[in-house]
Amino acid sequence: MTADRERLDAAWTALAELGVTLADLQNDARPALPTFDAYLPQVLAAAGPGALGAYRSYWQRMTTAWGDLAIDAVSASDIQALQRRVVGNARARRNSRGGRHAGELLIAAARAFYNVAIADGLIDGADSPAHRVHKPRRLPTTRRALTPAELNDINLVARTTGNDTILDALLLRLHTETACRRAGALALRLQDLDADRGLLQLREKGGTVRWQPISLDLAASLVQHATVRGAVLPTDPLLRYRNGRALTSRRYDELWRRIGRHLPWVADQGITAHWLRHTTLTWVERHFGYGTARAYAGHTDTTGPATTTYIRADLQAVAAALAAMTGQAHPLAQPDDGQPVV
Numbered sequence: 636m637t638a639d640r641e642r643l644d645a646a647w648t649a650l651a652e653l654g655v656t657l658a659d660l661q662n663d664a665r666p667a668l669p670t671f672d673a674y675l676p677q678v679l680a681a682a683g684p685g686a687l688g689a690y691r692s693y694w695q696r697m698t699t700a701w702g703d704l705a706i707d708a709v710s711a712s713d714i715q716a717l718q719r720r721v722v723g724n725a726r727a728r729r730n731s732r733g734g735r736h737a738g739e740l741l742i743a744a745a746r747a748f749y750n751v752a753i754a755d756g757l758i759d760g761a762d763s764p765a766h767r768v769h770k771p772r773r774l775p776t777t778r779r780a781l782t783p784a785e786l787n788d789i790n791l792v793a794r795t796t797g798n799d800t801i802l803d804a805l806l807l808r809l810h811t812e813t814a815c816r817r818a819g820a821l822a823l824r825l826q827d828l829d830a831d832r833g834l835l836q837l838r839e840k841g842g843t844v845r846w847q848p849i850s851l852d853l854a855a856s857l858v859q860h861a862t863v864r865g866a867v868l869p870t871d872p873l874l875r876y877r878n879g880r881a882l883t884s885r886r887y888d889e890l891w892r893r894i895g896r897h898l899p900w901v902a903d904q905g906i907t908a909h910w911l912r913h914t915t916l917t918w919v920e921r922h923f924g925y926g927t928a929r930a931y932a933g934h935t936d937t938t939g940p941a942t943t944t945y946i947r948a949d950l951q952a953v954a955a956a957l958a959a960m961t962g963q964a965h966p967l968a969q970p971d972d973g974q975p976v977v
Contacts, residue, residue, distance in 0.1 A: 667705065668705040668706050668707050668757055668758070669705065669706060669757075670702060670703055670704060670705055670706070671697055671698045671701045671702050671703075671704060671706060671709075672698050672702040672703065674706055674752070675694060675695075675698050677751065677755075678694060678747075678748050678751045679691070679694070681751050682747070683842075684818075685818075685840055685841070686747060688818075689740060689743070689744070690740070690743065690744035690747055690748075693721070693740055693741050693744035693745070694744055694748060696717065696721065696741070697717070697744070697745065697748065700713075700717055701713070706749075706752055706757065706758070707757075707758055707762065709764055710764050711764040711765075711767040711768050713764070714741075714742070714745050714764055714765055714768050715768055717741065718738045718741045718742060718768070719738075721737050721738055721741045722737055722738040738771055739770060739771045742765065742768055742769075742770045742771070743770065745764075745765035745768070746763070746765045746766055746770075748765065749763040749764070749765045749766065750763075777904070777905070778909060778910050778913045779910070779913060780910075780913050780914040780917035780918070781906075781910055781911070781913075781914045785900075786811070786911075786914060788898055789807065789894055789898065789901065789906075790804065790807055792893070792894045792897045792898060793806075793807050793890065793894060796893055796897060797889075797890070797893055799876070799877055801860070802860075802874075802876070802877075802882075802886070803886075803890050805856055805857070805860060805874075806820070806874070806886070806887075806890065806908070807908075807911065808853055808856070809849075809853065809857075810908050810911040810912065810915075811911050811914070811915055812849050812850060812853055812915070812957060812960075812961065813835060813837065813847045813849060813915075814911070814912045814915040814916050814919075814931055814932060815835075815837050815839065815847065815912070815933075816839050816840065816909065816912065817884060817887055817907075817908050817909070818839060818840065819837045819838060819839040820874060820882075820908075821872075821874065821882060821883070821884065822837075822838045822839075823835065823836075823837075823872065823873040823874060824869065824870050824871060824872060824873055825861055825866045825867075825868065825869055825870070825871045825872075825873055826869035826870065827873065828854065828857055828858065828861070828873060829846075829854075830851075830854040830855065830857070830858050831966075832966055832967065833848055833849050833850060833851050833854050833954075833965050833966055833967065834846045834847065834848060834849065834854075834967075835847050835849050835854075835857075837933065839933060843933055845933050846950065847933070847953070848950065848953055848954040848957045848965055848967055848968075849957070850957065850958075850961045850963045850965065851963065851965070851966075852961075852963060857873065860873075860874070860875070861873050861875070864876070864877065864879050865879035887907070887908055891906065891907050891908070894906075912932075915931070915960070916928050916931060916932050918960060919931045919956045919960070922956070922959065922960075923948075923952070923955070923956045923959075926948045926952075927948040927952050927953060927956050929948070930948035930949070930950075930952065930953050931948075931953050931956060950967060951967050951968065951969045954966075954967035954968040954969075955968040955969065
């Protein structure tokens with residue numbers, strides 16, 4: 636027993652002289668970790684549509700930089716260096732902020748990449764280099780509600796220019812009435828339209844699904860649009876080009892570029908369809924309160940004051956706000972009967 640203890644002490648002394656720790660021995664016993672090139676397909680397969688849209692290009696930059704390295708061979712400083720290159724090479728736009736958003740997305744993408752590796756048990760959470768890099772604080776948005784005059788000018792250009800004015804006018808009306816996001820509009824299927832009750836089923840970020848009231852005029856226009864352009868099956872895309880192909884995000888990009896050429900202030904401020912969401916929700920909040928605006932926006936998170944639990948608006952309240960905004964009666968809008976609660 637004494638001899639074994641002496642040999643063990645001698646072994647620890649030798650390891651200490653070599654600078655080898657117990658963690659080094661444990662790491663050496665682990666199987667080799669995959670490289671970035673080898674692991675990226677697994678990360679892509681595990682990602683949802685939102686993550687793919689936001690992070691795919693940044694994951695590809697990571698594999699371009701470190702493709703043949705094991706995923707545990709990259710340090711926090713390596714990620715910071717790549718972030719600096721991404722910021723420096725960010726495309727300059729009128730509404731850009733010196734590449735800050737691109738740098739923020741790179742860090743978020745790196746963390747998402749390593750989250751998959753952590754979940755797979757390949758590395759410990761404390762060993763993720765991406766989570767040791769400071770993520771830039773997101774600056775307040777520059778978006779705002781458009782004025783009625785600005786909204787009229789935008790709609791006028793959409794209705795009088797371009798090669799498909801009917802589609803463009805329909806898109807602007809859809810976003811103004813529903814305050815939906817672009818992805819929500821592109822995901823619409825024929826079965827998501829309930830024209831008789833004036834409802835659209837929206838599927839948006841975070842996997843949220845909700846029925847959103849729309850005016851009966853818009854519902855009728857969407858029915859006509861889908862019928863003329865070849866939507867037949869319930870799962871067929873609702874919004875389509877004139878040749879029957881499903882609408883893509885490229886139409887939005889071209890629409891706002893064209894509007895910006897006719898209205899320079901649109902290009903200068905970087906106005907997009909998301910500004911219509913701000914416009915509508917601001918109007919609803921001013922006239923119907925925070926609870927109704929929150930429901931109108933489709934916000935289901937539980938962050939914020941505890942009172943948000945008790946001021947949830949229902950579908951009828953959203954329909955009433957829509958009816959007031961459009962000046963059109965809605966089947967689900969119920970007038971306030973003025974009766975006390977108790």
